[in-house]
Amino acid sequence: MRTAQRPTLEAVAARAGVSRATVSRVVNGSTTVAEPIREAVTRAVAELGYVPNLAARSLVTQRTDSIALVMPEAATRVFSDDQVFPGIIRGVSQELEAADKQLVLMLAGSPAGHHRVERYTTGRHVDGVLFASLHGADPLPGTLARLGIPVVVSGRPLGDAPVPYVDVDHVGGVTAAVRHMIDSGRRRIATIAGPQDMVAGIERLRGYRATVADAGLPELIAVGDFTRESGSAAMRRLLIEHPELDGVFAASDLMAHAALRTLREAGRRVPEDVAVVGFDDIETAAYTEPPLTTVRQPIVELGRRMTRQLLRLAAGETIEQAVMLPTELIRRASA
Amino acid sequence: MRTAQRPTLEAVAARAGVSRATVSRVVNGSTTVAEPIREAVTRAVAELGYVPNLAARSLVTQRTDSIALVMPEAATRVFSDDQVFPGIIRGVSQELEAADKQLVLMLAGSPAGHHRVERYTTGRHVDGVLFASLHGADPLPGTLARLGIPVVVSGRPLGDAPVPYVDVDHVGGVTAAVRHMIDSGRRRIATIAGPQDMVAGIERLRGYRATVADAGLPELIAVGDFTRESGSAAMRRLLIEHPELDGVFAASDLMAHAALRTLREAGRRVPEDVAVVGFDDIETAAYTEPPLTTVRQPIVELGRRMTRQLLRLAAGETIEQAVMLPTELIRRASA
DNA sequence: CAGGCGTTAGAGAGCGCTCTCTTGACACAA
DNA sequence: TTGTGTCAAGAGAGCGCTCTCTAACGCCTG
Structure with a gap:
């Protein structure tokens, strides 16, 4: 079974009564082939179930597709x-x-x-x-x-x-998120940042810092690694260090999700006491309690x-x- | 740049002062090569930065790896x-x-x-x-x-x-899930089944039916397609058709998650009024409200x-x- | 010391394809 | 009729590799 011979260009050529080169032309869509011949070749290809050998093709074209x-x-x-x-x-x-x-x-x-x-x-x-x-x-x-x-x-x-x-546009998204909280009256907005060895983590933190600085608000920062676990830990730290916080921007929805739960466990109501915004707009975001405001990325x-x-x-x-x-x-x- | 010539077996052979065949032997780990020669070849390979051309190899071995x-x-x-x-x-x-x-x-x-x-x-x-x-x-x-x-x-x-x-083992998992609800006193256990054109959907429904039948309990079935949306719709249907239900087995965690929310919206407490079990053990399952009992699959x-x-x-x-x-x-x- | 054997390295064919070069056929002008 | 130009199709080389077959060599045996 494994040796079942697949038809080669040669076989198709023989069947169609033309040369290998002509079959190659037809297979690769060259225009310089007369219609009757093209048809004969096409028929032979179909009858034999010919499929080009990609390895052979790559060998000569230097492309792998x-x-x-x-x-x-x-x-x-x-x-x-x-x-x-x-x-x-x-x-x-x-x-x-x-x-x-x-x-x-x-x-x-x-x-x-x-x-x-x-x-x-x-x-x-x-x-x-x-x-x-x-x-x-x-x-x-x-x-x-x-x-x-x-x-x-x-x-x-x-x-x-x-x-x-x-x-x-990380920065643009974060700016919109933080401004949204500022516009609704929040003045102690913290962030749960992402890992600082990834661009997404770095940029989102940058956006946060620029926006709060712009509004003359303090920076309240805890760093996570985008996972729920790290989000819980970061949220707990923030609550201890800055119990007065009234807004949180989390650099991922996963961390935001965990923050939601941690806040609830700490007796804070969302959004009444603390506003929370995430980043990603994962499907779960629409199903959290309460549903998560977040930044969607395409x-x-x-x-x-x-x-x-x-x-x-x-x-x-x-x-x-x-x-x-x-x-x-x-x-x-x-x- | 695109034509930067990569060294071939031939080049390595020339450099090492041996034949192509010998280089091939070394590269492919044949044992029938004397140590000094093997070393010379290995050195030539390293010096030239030789990497075998997979297309050429495939062409002759008939494997693609x-x-x-x-x-x-x-x-x-x-x-x-x-x-x-x-x-x-x-x-x-x-x-x-x-x-x-x-x-x-x-x-x-x-x-x-x-x-x-x-x-x-x-x-x-x-x-x-x-x-x-x-x-x-x-x-x-x-x-x-x-x-x-x-x-x-x-x-x-x-x-x-x-x-x-x-x-x-879909059936085994579902059986454990449904039995667990029966053991805790539930008697009106419904299921939100998965799509019936997928094995997972079919098997999980089969497991449910067998288990409730075994316990002499009624079948309460609504079919979804594994998504949250379908889970909400199915849960609503079940509440209308069987308002007396006290347990739900959802064939996916996504559907279970949606059912949780729908039940809450309908004023049912989980697990006091209705027990809910999902299937998959996705990460979100540990973060739902309340955390979801579910069947884990490896x-x-x-x-x-x-x-x-x-x-x-x-x-x-x-x-x-x-x-x-x-x-x-x-x-x-x-x- | 001839003959046989086992082991290691080289020679060379060929995997299936593309692409350049050449040939052949034909139309048309001189 | 012959020469020229155009276009379609064929011939053949060769891409880089593996693998069989053969040659060479050393060693043991009788």
């Missing part, structure tokens, strides 16, 4: 409860489907895993590489770019390598845009170094 | 809020990493997408195919199996093709086992037609 999407394995854990991880994949997948290219997904967990990613991508086994949710200043994207391998990352890269990226679109940029790059076009996607404040009951 | 994971695109939407989708990917990824194989992810949304999957997988561009979360009786797994292409699916396939599968392990089975199959071993993974009742406050 596949691109890699690299994510830290932690992303599947940290984000396991929201749609960031599946959302990006969905967006990438949609665009690649349209371009008839394959998606090779690489979750880099261990250092060994990272090395494997490096070997694979630098080995030019893919036509381009997408990086999502980078932690810290990974040198790999820069290395690939220098090798001339098309790369696009999500979020402004922390290193100094000039790698093209697509990001959402996550599927992020995946799509990254992919489109990468494909353009791979096609030899020059692309914008940075693309920024808008965020939007979704008002529910928590603030 | 990559496997496809096929999911309906809906899976990323329906499950966007729980860990099924990322969990399976993580499990698959872990095992493939250990085996040094690549993961090609295919989300089949449209009929065109499904056709693309069919073309790609039947074209033997991968060494094996994993199917997750099948809807209905997709003929593709059976077709591939008949072509001699290694296939493993998640969940007992609904068609009659004898395709090897890995599944969790989702990462599911991905891992599927992959291990597939790799064994691809290696020519014969494998069990069915593998069943245990489920476990997690008791929290809702029942």
Whole structure:
């Protein structure tokens, strides 16, 4: 069974009574083939159930028609409860489907895993590489770019390598969130920040600081890592250090969700005593108690845009170094 | 840049002063190479930064060292809020990493997408195919199996093709859940069932019916599709049709979550008036109000086992037609 | 010391495809 | 009729690798 011979170009050519080259032309859509011959070839392809051997094609064209999407394995854990991880994949997948290219997904967990990613991508086994949710200043994207391998990352890269990226407007979203609380009379607005080795964490904290500073309000900061657990811990710390707080901006919905519960356990009412705003607009946000006001980011679109940029790059076009996607404040009951 | 010549076997051979065949032996770990020569080759490989061209290798070995994971695109939407989708990917990824194989992810949304999957997988561009979360009786797994292409699916396939599968013990989990409610005195236990074109939906309903029948209790059934929206609607219907109910088993945590809210809105207290049990044990389950009692399924392990089975199959071993993974009742406050 | 054997390295074919170059056919002008 | 130009189709090289077959070499045996 395993040796079931698949028909080759040769076989199709023989059946259609033409040369290999002509079959290749038809299969690849060349225009310089007379109609009757094209038809004969098409028929032969159908009759034989011919499918081109991609390995053979890649060998000569130097293209693989596949691109890699690299994510830290932690992303599947940290984000396991929201749609960031599946959302990006969905967006990438949609665009690649349209371009008839394959998606090779690489979750880099261990250092060994990272090395494997490096070997694979630098080995030019893919036509381009997408990086999502980078932690810290990974040198790999820069290395690939220098090798001339098309790369696009999500979020402004922390290193100094000039790698093209697509990001959402963190600062704009956070500003809208914090202003919303200020406008409704809050004056002691704290933040539960995200991890400071990720752009999303850094930018969202930056937005918070700028906005409260602008309004002449104090900075009340506790740092989490985007997870619910860290959100509970941070909220508890904030309540101890700043019991007077009347608003909380959490850098992720997961942390906001945990904060909601912690506040309730501490006897604070939301939104009467404390307003809470999150970031992400995960599906759960509409089902928390009370429903969470939050900043929506276009996550599927992020995946799509990254992919489109990468494909353009791979096609030899020059692309914008940075693309920024808008965020939007979704008002529910928590603030 | 794009034409930057990568070193070939030939180049390594020249540098090491040996033949191509010998370099190939060293690279592929053959034992029949004398130590000094092996060392010389290894050094040449390092110096030149040689990376084998996978396309060329595939062309002759007829292997691709990559496997496809096929999911309906809906899976990323329906499950966007729980860990099924990322969990399976993580499990698959872990095992493939250990085996040094690549993961090609295919989300089949449209009929065109499904056709693309069919073309790609039947074209033997991968060494094996994993199917997750099948809807209905997709003929593709059976077709591939008949072509001699290694296939493993998640969940007992609904068609009659004898395709090897890995599944969790739905019935066992549901039985434990419903018995738990019976044991605590509930006598009017309803279910919010999952979609009846998916094994998970069918099996969980089967488990419910068997257990209530066994206890001489009535069947109170409303069907949803695993999403929160459908869960709310189903819960409302149940309250109208069976206002006397004192327990609800929801076939997914998402539906259970929505039921919790709907019950509260209807003035029913959980668990005092109505006990609620879900299925999946998503992370949110621990954060609902009240925290949700639910059935945990080992989702990462599911991905891992599927992959291990597939790799064994691809290696020519014969494998069990069915593998069943245990489920476990997690008791929290809702029942 | 011839003959046989086991072991290691090289030679060379060929995997299935694309793409350049060449040939062939035909139309039209001189 | 011959020459020129245009366009479609074929011939053939070669992409980088693996793997079989063969050659070379050293060692043991009779």
